[in-house]
Amino acid sequence: MFSPEGPTLLELTVQAMSSTERGYDLLAPKFDRTPFRTPDRVLDAFAAVVEPLGPFVRGLDVCTGTGAGAGVLRRLGAGEVVGVDFSAGMLAEARAAYADAGAPPTRWVRADTLALPFAPAFDLAVSFGAFGHFLPAERPALFAQVFRSLRPGGYFAFPIPAPPPVGSRGYWALWGFDAVMRVRNALWRPRFVMYYRTFRLPDVRADLERAGFTVATAALEELGRRPDGSPRARAVLARRP
Numbered sequence: 609m610f611s612p613e614g615p616t617l618l619e620l621t622v623q624a625m626s627s628t629e630r631g632y633d634l635l636a637p638k639f640d641r642t643p644f645r646t647p648d649r650v651l652d653a654f655a656a657v658v659e660p661l662g663p664f665v666r667g668l669d670v671c672t673g674t675g676a677g678a679g680v681l682r683r684l685g686a687g688e689v690v691g692v693d694f695s696a697g698m699l700a701e702a703r704a705a706y707a708d709a710g711a712p713p714t715r716w717v718r719a720d721t722l723a724l725p726f727a728p729a730f731d732l733a734v735s736f737g738a739f740g741h742f743l744p745a746e747r748p749a750l751f752a753q754v755f756r757s758l759r760p761g762g763y764f765a766f767p768i769p770a771p772p773p774v775g776s777r778g779y780w781a782l783w784g785f786d787a788v789m790r791v792r793n794a795l796w797r798p799r800f801v802m803y804y805r806t807f808r809l810p811d812v813r814a815d816l817e818r819a820g821f822t823v824a825t826a827a828l829e830e831l832g833r834r835p836d837g838s839p840r841a842r843a844v845l846a847r848r849p
């Protein structure tokens with residue numbers, strides 16, 4: 609699947625029938641050869657929007673995987689970078705990928721994002737490509753955990769794509785994927801939580817505000833605009849007052 613070096617269909621199936629954590633442990637060695645790794649053009653567009661909010665001293669990449677967001681934090685000039693994820697396999701890949709990256713050293717912490725083990729010290733927390741792994745009911749706890757890991761004035765920033773127009777191919781593809789996952793999770797344990805259509809900006813904004821954040825958004829102009837003129841993706845910039 610995806611490329612000759614990427615996971616096979618059989619491997620992806622075995623991963624999808626595992627728990628979320630175990631699935632990522634299995635996928636880890638080939639993760640960077642899948643489209644699930646956040647593409648560099650998204651990371652670049654995001655970094656361009658977030659950079660003016662700096663300088664940043666301490667950065668946290670939430671659900672870091674193989675470290676895509678940790679790389680952004682380093683580029684934004686953070687002197688201390690921490691990547692947190694619950695998959696030991698993904699963290700091992702991140703550690704190997706950044707072994708030669710020089711200063712600042714990146715610290716890789718294995719923890720569940722719903723129980724982050726940090727003092728309120730970070731200026732900037734980022735997260736890429738992971739919110740589909742949290743049920744809407746878990747969002748208040750997730751946002752509360754990030755909130756209490758930030759220093760006052762710190763930002764929680766992440767990209768969010770515009771939903772595909774209702775009835776488009778993209779719309780039906782995501783709808784179909786979520787439907788298959790719902791059936792899978794109704795019939796099979798352990799659950800693999802991954803849904804594309806549950807992380808909608810109006811709900812997310814309301815949950816962030818309930819967690820205490822002040823929320824702004826900014827278009828990721830480098831990713832272009834849709835035919836109706838709206839941005840293809842935005843950065844959510846949530847600030848701990």
Ligand SMILES: C[S@@+](CC[C@H](N)C(=O)[O-])C[C@H]1O[C@@H](n2cnc3c(N)ncnc32)[C@H](O)[C@@H]1O
Binds near residue numbers: 632644671675719741
């Ligand atoms: C699609 S990958 C994204 C990785 C990386 N951020 C990127 O953009 O390439 C999702 C990551 O979220 C992690 N994850 C999912 N749920 C988690 C949780 N509750 N606590 C910590 N990590 C979690 C997975 O282990 C996986 O590494």
